[in-house]
Amino acid sequence: MRGAAGQRGNRAVLAERIGSESAIAAPRPSRPAVPLDVERVRTDFPILQQTIRGKPLVYLDNAATSQKPRVVIDSMARFYAAENANIHRGVHHLSERATEAYDRVREQVARFINASSTREIIFTRGTTEGINLVAQSYGRTHLKPGDDIIITAMEHHSNIVPWQLLCEQTGAVLRAAPISDTGELDVEGYEQLLGDRTRLVAVVHVSNALGTINPIKRLVALAHERGIPVLVDGAQAAPHLRVDMQDLDCDFFVFSGHKVYGPTGVGVLYGREALLEQMPPYQGGGDMIATVTLQRSTWAPLPAKFEAGTPAIAGVIGLGSALEYVDKLGLDKIAAWEDELLGYATESVSQIEGVRLIGTARKKAGVLGFVMEGVHPHDIGTILDDEGIAIRAGHHCAQPVMERLGVPATARASFAFYNTFAEVDALANGLLTVKKMFA
């Protein structure tokens, strides 16, 4: 978590200037304050060992998806090679082993986010499905015409569109809490929106386009004072921050496996048990029933009630390996390293003439958004790609954020713990190449 004061404070640490090969004069810590052996960590990620057009891959698109450590790839291959069977069905040996492995990951996830019980952990396809599940299951049974759902002006499309669909179905109204020019949530504006008709708040923890860390505990407390449940979109938070369900006190929390170094196609919905209990199933099918007759069916207890059909078993097992990897490394250490990287990148990139940062909240994680005068982000992306540097350019599935901040698109570098200071230098030097080309 990077504060503005923290940035300046770090300048003392960033005292020593690195050699003249860097075209950017931002000071770089010769000995980073965080004890993370990044060079060793990088060897855990096979994909990082390659070159792109003869240049080492510099992967700065982690907010889109993170890379996978070998343990994740291996655990999934091992599952398919030695343990593959469907779960919760067979009486045979393999099915038993697969079921055990699958259920063990649920326990692991519950510990990872400090849920009260494994009944509160639902495996989904990802963040998007988690939000849709809550919208359709909780939302359709609780919302009436004229009721409110509150989001913010910095949401990803996946935390906007499911609510718009729900509003069309129920006659409820979607309202967005305002944000400042720096990309911070206007908490007072948010509080003013909470009213007698507000039935749900859905808010992003860490903005994917801006990097802003929202004050979730405060937002939850303000909603709870009025008896309003809160869903937190944790897709960008889970990889960067320690998230604790008891501490945040939110009612729903969703995240994706592939952004926490796990595979695509799997995600997690945390839901407060009492709420999940009273919610109807989202999808019907195998595994989510207690009994079925041709007339009617009864539902399985939590969490199976919300897991219809054969889930992404290998994906869940891969997610388990990813969380174990992250746990071993330590989220606090990860957060501290990424914080230093982001601080250094912020200084390096903002020194380039004509560059303007988009998203300068006091508390940020992992994301550096920017625009360059006279150069469209797509052209920045293509030219950096020629240098082997992967960033994202565009609206980041957050068009309302772009509109609010008055830019059609931004370039975004997003960091993971395996990124290095040298990679930040490569980014800054690449941006100088862009500038030269478009001068």
Add this chain to the structure above:
Amino acid sequence: MASLSGLYQDLILDHNRAPQNFRRMEDANRRAEGINPLCGDRLTVWLKMEDGIIRDVAFQGSGCAISKASASLMTGAVKGKTRAEAEALVERFRSLVTGSLQKDQTESLGKLVAFSGLSEFPIRVKCASLSWHALRAALDEPDAVVSTE
């Protein structure tokens, strides 16, 4: 191998910096909006058609260097052309940027050959095609919205 200098030729950079016919046209009788939902880029193309001939053409919008330069050069290329000629040019341009145009056909494209490097950058083909999609739509109906997807 894909070459960056083949993509960003001087002509393209020049037209990005100072696009021609970059204005609203108040007396247009055709108009189409082109949207690239992948990147959020959008631009509007206006035409003044008289007797089946494009008397005037203009565009406005936000986009990358490729889409802006392509739109700029498009306006220069189709002004004064008949509808059929313009449609044929749309097709030839599409073949050029996707790399399926025969070598001996490139001459007829004039300055537009500057976009031949695009065939090495398939991701950027949509950028170059946006204004041409919009042109095609404007030729077909008076007030259209088209998407690259």
